Amino acid sequence: MLGCAARAQVQQEVKPLTVKPNDTTKLKAVTINPLAPSKAAFYSAVLPGLGQAYNKKYWKIPLVYAAIGTSVYAYIFNNNKYHAYRDAYKNRLLGLTDDQFSYLDDSRLIQAQRFYQRNRDLSALLVGVFYILNIVEANVDAHLMQFNVNDNLSLRPDLIQNDLTRRQNLGIGVSLKF
Numbered sequence: 001m002l003g004c005a006a007r008a009q010v011q012q013e014v015k016p017l018t019v020k021p022n023d024t025t026k027l028k029a030v031t032i033n034p035l036a037p038s039k040a041a042f043y044s045a046v047l048p049g050l051g052q053a054y055n056k057k058y059w060k061i062p063l064v065y066a067a068i069g070t071s072v073y074a075y076i077f078n079n080n081k082y083h084a085y086r087d088a089y090k091n092r093l094l095g096l097t098d099d100q101f102s103y104l105d106d107s108r109l110i111q112a113q114r115f116y117q118r119n120r121d122l123s124a125l126l127v128g129v130f131y132i133l134n135i136v137e138a139n140v141d142a143h144l145m146q147f148n149v150n151d152n153l154s155l156r157p158d159l160i161q162n163d164l165t166r167r168q169n170l171g172i173g174v175s176l177k178f
Helices: 002-013 036-046 050-054 058-094 106-145
Strands: 153-161 168-176
Touching: 036 050, 036 106, 050 058, 050 106, 058 106
Parallel strands: none
Antiparallel strands: 153 168
């Protein structure tokens, strides 16, 4: 009797082993922060390059400062040249001819003024364009960081042979794996 009781106790303690296979079709949950793009754009608007730092794309910061800095340098250079030619022309109108541009006549001074004024205005426009481009790039980059790019999304061009003419037809195969 003791032997049967011991067997019954062992049978009660042993539980059947159940194995659950891992579900490989489930996608990993990606946390999406809907405020990240607007935050990156705000940071770039406050200080150019700060949105790129927020997105952890540090290699873009020197590009932002090179674009804006070069445009600012061109603006300052062209502005100084414009004022130099303008002051020389004003002195000519007053009758003074002992300036650094004494080898130029009045029409050349006016032409140089217009040239440097046009380049100055273009440089100011480029400063604004690069500043806005900095903000837009930070916003778009923050949006694209949340974009789902995995192997379950695919688009593969393929050549398909036509059975009637035996020629190759170009086709596109789109597959979605769920």
